[in-house]
Amino acid sequence: MPGLLRGVARTAVVAGTATAVSNRVSRRQQGRWAQQAPSRPAAPSLVATPPLPPSAPLTDDMNDKIDQLKRLGELKAQGVLTEAEFADQKRRILSD
Incomplete structure (x- = not known):
């Protein structure tokens, strides 16, 4: 012992x-x-996305898609997904 x-x-x-x-x-x-x-x-910003107008509420479906895309981006950042896998999954989410 x-x-x-x-x-x-x-x-x-x-x-x-x-x-x-x-x-x-x-x-x-x-x-x-x-x-x-x-x-x-400072690195220049590659993509400038305008903010959504405050009067345009997001639907539950759009919120779900945004959440899925955020999780997908986190997986890509962690190295779990390759660029090709990320692009394929993103296309599937946005085409629904």
């Missing part, structure tokens, strides 16, 4: 140390990026 506890404790220490180091590296990298950000020119 003491051998098992020692192994568990060692694993916890190693995992905690790895997490602390990873967090420190992430914070350090964020700081570097923050310092470099003002020197880079």
